[in-house]
Amino acid sequence: MSASGSNLKVAILGFGTVGSSVARILCDLKPQGIELTHIYNRNISRKLADWVPCEVQWTEEVEDILASNVDVIIELVGGLDPAGSWVRRALEAGKSAVTANKKLIAFHGIELEKLARSKGGHLLYGAAVAGGIPVIPGLQQGLAGDQVMRIEGILNGTCNFILSKMEDGAEFGDVLQEAQALGYAEVDPTEDVDGYDARAKLVILSRLALRADLDPNQIPCRSIRDVSAIDFAYARELSCTIRQISRAEIRGANLATGDVLASVGPMLVPKASPLAWSRGTENTVLVGGKYGGDVVFSGHGAGGHPTAVAVVSDVISIAHGSRAVDLPSRKTTIGGEFLLRHSIRFVVNDQPGIIAEIALALAEQGINIHAIFQKPGFGKGNLPFVVTVEPCANSALKRALARIGAMKCLLEKPFHLQILEPEETAG
Amino acid sequence: MSASGSNLKVAILGFGTVGSSVARILCDLKPQGIELTHIYNRNISRKLADWVPCEVQWTEEVEDILASNVDVIIELVGGLDPAGSWVRRALEAGKSAVTANKKLIAFHGIELEKLARSKGGHLLYGAAVAGGIPVIPGLQQGLAGDQVMRIEGILNGTCNFILSKMEDGAEFGDVLQEAQALGYAEVDPTEDVDGYDARAKLVILSRLALRADLDPNQIPCRSIRDVSAIDFAYARELSCTIRQISRAEIRGANLATGDVLASVGPMLVPKASPLAWSRGTENTVLVGGKYGGDVVFSGHGAGGHPTAVAVVSDVISIAHGSRAVDLPSRKTTIGGEFLLRHSIRFVVNDQPGIIAEIALALAEQGINIHAIFQKPGFGKGNLPFVVTVEPCANSALKRALARIGAMKCLLEKPFHLQILEPEETAG
Ligand SMILES: NC(=O)c1ccc[n+]([C@@H]2O[C@H](COP(=O)([O-])OP(=O)(O)OC[C@H]3O[C@@H](n4cnc5c(N)ncnc54)[C@H](OP(=O)(O)O)[C@@H]3O)[C@@H](O)[C@H]2O)c1
Numbered sequence: 001m002s003a004s005g006s007n008l009k010v011a012i013l014g015f016g017t018v019g020s021s022v023a024r025i026l027c028d029l030k031p032q033g034i035e036l037t038h039i040y041n042r043n044i045s046r047k048l049a050d051w052v053p054c055e056v057q058w059t060e061e062v063e064d065i066l067a068s069n070v071d072v073i074i075e076l077v078g079g080l081d082p083a084g085s086w087v088r089r090a091l092e093a094g095k096s097a098v099t100a101n102k103k104l105i106a107f108h109g110i111e112l113e114k115l116a117r118s119k120g121g122h123l124l125y126g127a128a129v130a131g132g133i134p135v136i137p138g139l140q141q142g143l144a145g146d147q148v149m150r151i152e153g154i155l156n157g158t159c160n161f162i163l164s165k166m167e168d169g170a171e172f173g174d175v176l177q178e179a180q181a182l183g184y185a186e187v188d189p190t191e192d193v194d195g196y197d198a199r200a201k202l203v204i205l206s207r208l209a210l211r212a213d214l215d216p217n218q219i220p221c222r223s224i225r226d227v228s229a230i231d232f233a234y235a236r237e238l239s240c241t242i243r244q245i246s247r248a249e250i251r252g253a254n255l256a257t258g259d260v261l262a263s264v265g266p267m268l269v270p271k272a273s274p275l276a277w278s279r280g281t282e283n284t285v286l287v288g289g290k291y292g293g294d295v296v297f298s299g300h301g302a303g304g305h306p307t308a309v310a311v312v313s314d315v316i317s318i319a320h321g322s323r324a325v326d327l328p329s330r331k332t333t334i335g336g337e338f339l340l341r342h343s344i345r346f347v348v349n350d351q352p353g354i355i356a357e358i359a360l361a362l363a364e365q366g367i368n369i370h371a372i373f374q375k376p377g378f379g380k381g382n383l384p385f386v387v388t389v390e391p392c393a394n395s396a397l398k399r400a401l402a403r404i405g406a407m408k409c410l411l412e413k414p415f416h417l418q419i420l421e422p423e424e425t426a427g
Numbered sequence: 428m429s430a431s432g433s434n435l436k437v438a439i440l441g442f443g444t445v446g447s448s449v450a451r452i453l454c455d456l457k458p459q460g461i462e463l464t465h466i467y468n469r470n471i472s473r474k475l476a477d478w479v480p481c482e483v484q485w486t487e488e489v490e491d492i493l494a495s496n497v498d499v500i501i502e503l504v505g506g507l508d509p510a511g512s513w514v515r516r517a518l519e520a521g522k523s524a525v526t527a528n529k530k531l532i533a534f535h536g537i538e539l540e541k542l543a544r545s546k547g548g549h550l551l552y553g554a555a556v557a558g559g560i561p562v563i564p565g566l567q568q569g570l571a572g573d574q575v576m577r578i579e580g581i582l583n584g585t586c587n588f589i590l591s592k593m594e595d596g597a598e599f600g601d602v603l604q605e606a607q608a609l610g611y612a613e614v615d616p617t618e619d620v621d622g623y624d625a626r627a628k629l630v631i632l633s634r635l636a637l638r639a640d641l642d643p644n645q646i647p648c649r650s651i652r653d654v655s656a657i658d659f660a661y662a663r664e665l666s667c668t669i670r671q672i673s674r675a676e677i678r679g680a681n682l683a684t685g686d687v688l689a690s691v692g693p694m695l696v697p698k699a700s701p702l703a704w705s706r707g708t709e710n711t712v713l714v715g716g717k718y719g720g721d722v723v724f725s726g727h728g729a730g731g732h733p734t735a736v737a738v739v740s741d742v743i744s745i746a747h748g749s750r751a752v753d754l755p756s757r758k759t760t761i762g763g764e765f766l767l768r769h770s771i772r773f774v775v776n777d778q779p780g781i782i783a784e785i786a787l788a789l790a791e792q793g794i795n796i797h798a799i800f801q802k803p804g805f806g807k808g809n810l811p812f813v814v815t816v817e818p819c820a821n822s823a824l825k826r827a828l829a830r831i832g833a834m835k836c837l838l839e840k841p842f843h844l845q846i847l848e849p850e851e852t853a854g
């Protein structure tokens with residue numbers, strides 16, 4: 001019920017994948033105290049659905065909704081604009097807003113939450129990270145009493161779909177096409193495969209879990225485009241698989257005394273880690289607390305219905321007068337790099353002295369070789385092999401690889417992956 | 428902050444494992460707007476701790492706290508009485524209460540929540556199920572918008588510790604002793620190993636997830652005491668392990684049209700299931716929603732610090748004015764039995780005709796044999812083997828086993844385990 005005790009009037013803005021699922025759940029479950037009054041979309045006539053009760057107004061005039069007595073707008077249009085300005089105007093008018101828009105929340109969430117509070121409304125965005133998995137309410141309600149030191153997650157279902165198919169033997173390009181055909185990947189897959197979608201989610205989680213307010217543009221992102229099938233073969237030798245991992249960690253006793261490290265990109269993940277277990281479009285989030293230890297959440301991180309569950313849950317929370325716990329965060333700059341073991345894949349025209357030259361270039365950067373793996377079945381003229389190195393910073397390794405890159409015998413640019421080992425972080 | 432805008436005054440009742448961890452976190456993290464004012468225990472002089480600020484009053488007079496201006500009592504004494512009456516009196520006085528007491532919430536939660544609401548206070552119990560894993564806030568805030576059809580969980584850390592050690596080869600009695608020495612199991616382990624602790628937690632989860640208010644005494648509970656090392660050897664043949672599983676499920680479209688099935692006890696769990704992955708005292712909860720699919724939560728379900736995280740999180744929620752979403756539940760009786768595959772372990776003095784006789788007794792109850800396994804290395808005079816049967820009700824199998832139990836060749840009572848297969852439920 002709204003403040004006045006009557007039904008909470010809600011309007012859906014954007015009747016696409018998530019918006020239509022939200023309407024579907026509201027019409028099916030009819031949660032007590034909630035009344036769907038409007039559905040907005042551009043060119044609305046294409047969208048009309050006969051399972052929506054006739055009392056609901058279909059409109060292509062967003063202004064009508066913003067000027068109406070609607071209590072909550074559910075923003076499912078996506079993107080920074082115009083969606084952001086609609087949310088802002090609704091909050092300014094004292095309405096509440098629920099959104100699944102991670103980009104908007106990553107870039108403008110703090111300001112919008114402040115606005116909501118100052119006007120007496122609520123801004124909830126449980127669907128913005130990991131869709132139907134209640135990580136955000138888990139952090140706000142259930143883990144607020146811990147001091148979270150670390151988050152590691154599989155936050156992008158498209159990348160996970162691609163990489164888990166590659167684990168079964170497919171090549172990147174083929175799986176990307178399949179993902180596009182299935183509607184899991186956009187025609188322009190940049191946001192997903194290059195890590196920007198996951199990065200926005202990591203920013204939101206860092207804010208809620210680590211209380212660190214990071215600038216998305218500062219977080220190093222690496223694409224999964226360069227991962228190839230042979231990398232999975234070598235990963236298996238190391239009892240690992242490869243996943244797009246988003247991680248952030250406080251180095252030191254707490255945020256006030258320590259730095260934050262963060263990154264997004266493909267990593268070697270030990271098969272024993274819960275992060276190696278998600279397949280298909282599943283998401284997994286691990287939250288490491290000082291007092292409560294590791295908590296793992298997993299499930300369907302995307303898709304209309306799972307995402308809609310999180311949206312409807314937020315609307316129900318507002319109807320029940322449940323306010324989001326306001327966890328104060330502080331502006332934080334990334335304070336260094338993870339110090340991790342790496343594996344580096346080379347493809348060479350084999351000749352004497354190659355390992356010596358590689359070892360020298362690594363040693364110049366203070367990096368020690370840990371092991372060398374070579375899978376049988378390749379000729380000397382086109383020989384892939386993998387070198388693992390002891391924990392080092394990515395930047396040092398890149399300097400070494402820049403030198404190594406000039407070696408004549410290389411048939412491909414060397415490709416390196418960090419190995420996920422939570423204990424080894426420092427630097 | 429309390430309603431008046433000043434600090435929320437909180438008192439800890441019971442300074443044992445969880446109570447002292449709660450005090451520790453409150454003293455370390457000093458969450459904004461929360462002031463620890465009292466610590467109560469019987470014979471308090473034994474309990475004084477120098478790391479607690481001197482403003483905090485130590486007392487053995489609970490009446491002083493109930494009569495004081497404390498806003499929230501944190502009940503960590505345990506048991507139905509006197510803890511229950513203290514919670515009741517605090518709520519009657521308009522205070523809020525936070526508790527980790529699953530027994531109290533399983534048996535009296537609904538009445539106490541109603542009382543809290545009528546007096547303007549809150550009753551939160553996020554720590555009562557799965558300790559530091561935010562399953563309860565996840566259900567109340569994050570999954571309220573789904574229609575949950577099924578819960579499966581590893582809810583008792585003691586049983587999981589025992590069974591995961593047995594998986595590595597130990598025998599029940601030895602591990603129980605080890606668990607007792609480590610403080611994981613009570614001197615009288617009945618509540619844990621016989622399933623009553625897990626049952627109380629299942630009742631709470633069923634209420635919040637399925638909206639079914641079950642009578643704990645109606646839920647069939649089976650002890651893990653009869654599981655032996657040989658059962659793990661046969662489990663491996665079936666690509667399974669053995670875990671204490673608590674489960675409840677709605678059979679039909681929803682609670683209004685369907686029945687609820689529920690049980691607690693040892694089961695064969697396929698190694699591919701997330702429920703097979705928790706080791707040691709870890710807990711895991713799987714929530715299956717109609718719209719959002721399966722969501723899995725796992726982490727430390729017990730222990731002072733993880734449990735205290737949930738308690739402190741609840742206090743923070745109250746301080747932030749965040750009310751628990753009040754999910755209406757309805758009184759529900761258990762409406763049947765799970766129809767599942769079973770495995771039955773026999774130990775016999777081998778002679779011709781044994782399988783025929785067993786098959787006949789099973790067939791009389793309409794139960795078909797699926798497969799027979801016999802591990803090599805045993806003599807005919809003391810031969811263990813395992814029979815798996817097609818999906819059937821536990822009660823039918825028990826009738827068959829009662830007849831089979833009279834067979835002279837049996838050296839031990841046959842021991843059966845259900846096989847966890849979510850898809851096969853009906854009956
Ligand atoms: N899909 C998921 O699995 C998922 C998961 C988590 C979060 N989200 C987030 O949820 C939001 C919605 O995603 P979605 O998958 O539902 O997207 P979608 O299917 O593309 O739906 C967006 C809807 O908004 C409409 N729209 C777009 N721009 C508009 C504009 N400028 N003016 C008016 N209407 C406009 C679109 O209309 P047209 O049909 O005319 O284009 C479409 O109906 C996004 O923020 C997304 O990041 C999605």
Ligand SMILES: NC(=O)c1ccc[n+]([C@@H]2O[C@H](COP(=O)([O-])OP(=O)(O)OC[C@H]3O[C@@H](n4cnc5c(N)ncnc54)[C@H](OP(=O)(O)O)[C@@H]3O)[C@@H](O)[C@H]2O)c1
Binds near residue numbers: 444469505527555
């Ligand atoms: N431990 C866990 O991992 C865990 C996890 C989840 C939930 N919980 C729940 O949390 C609650 C507390 O558990 P715990 O492990 O902290 O138990 P505990 O270590 O036994 O602590 C209970 C405390 O309450 C005191 N107490 C007991 N009965 C009392 C009475 N009649 N009057 C006054 N004081 C009394 C005890 O004092 P004495 O020292 O004099 O006995 C002790 O200090 C229980 O409801 C339990 O089910 C515990």
